[in-house]
Amino acid sequence: MASRGDHQLSTVDAVTQFSFTVYSLLEHRAEKHDLSMVLTRLLGILRDRRPTMNELAQLMDLDKSSMSGLVDRAHRRGLVVRCPSEHDRRVVLVELTSAGRLVVEQLARQFETDVATLLSTLSAHERKQLSQLATVVVSAQASLRGIELFDGKS
Amino acid sequence: MASRGDHQLSTVDAVTQFSFTVYSLLEHRAEKHDLSMVLTRLLGILRDRRPTMNELAQLMDLDKSSMSGLVDRAHRRGLVVRCPSEHDRRVVLVELTSAGRLVVEQLARQFETDVATLLSTLSAHERKQLSQLATVVVSAQASLRGIELFDGKS
């Protein structure tokens, strides 16, 4: 009595194949902007932050030396700039250039469309269900790691 | 009236963060076997196939030269072997060694546990819902690309 074809993947397979599908959707979209996944993640983080190199390395779970190289390549392409900190002259702050912001926001809009298309076989109700279930899992995982997805207000 | 906290990510964010969570779950588990994601995917494919280099490159969406290097590294670590084809002496077939099979099946079992843990905040009914929704999306995407997840029987 299953819906839409009597076939049902195992939970692991369903969840894994789904995740890889979404992952490569972003990968292919980013590729059209000549961006790797790592570079895309960097730009995504910088969208609403101006972190130090150290903070960036922690956020991206990379060594600081890997971070240096990554920011170098992003800078060479005019996507980010390094700014000196006013409080500590050892510290380097990284931020998007306007070109970088343009690219990341265009990419975000396109990817949103891509996901909408991917989910278009689901009904509106099913999409909402999926979204809620995913939110529950992601929120639980985030609190486990001490990260709060939502702030305290409301 | 949303369940478990009044917060709800947007559909794109929910689905994307969920996918990245599953992706890094596998990545971290693979890392404990000193396997990269690419190497892990290769072993996963070889689990139930003995493809040619050409077929592998298509399955993994890589250039044949990248495939050569990847199989080289896997071979150097004793995970796969190259076999000559009996029908066409240009062709090279790739298959798992017993060591390779041991690693990939151990990894698969562990990852299955990891996913179960990740989804443990959901009820059994919710897990089934999630699994079904993911299957619908993945199946639709697969047929779009001309790949049938399930064979014709039943």
Next chain:
DNA sequence: TATTGTTATACTCTATAACTATA
């Protein structure tokens, strides 16, 4: 000639270790 696979080369991405400059 066409196809299968490898090799040469160059670039991205990553970590370890050694370094510089600042605190």
Next chain:
DNA sequence: TATAGTTATAGAGTATAACAATA
């Protein structure tokens, strides 16, 4: 001394182009 960041180096992973062997 400790911390922030860079540089040197080495290796994985990727694609393009040129190549060898076979069809």
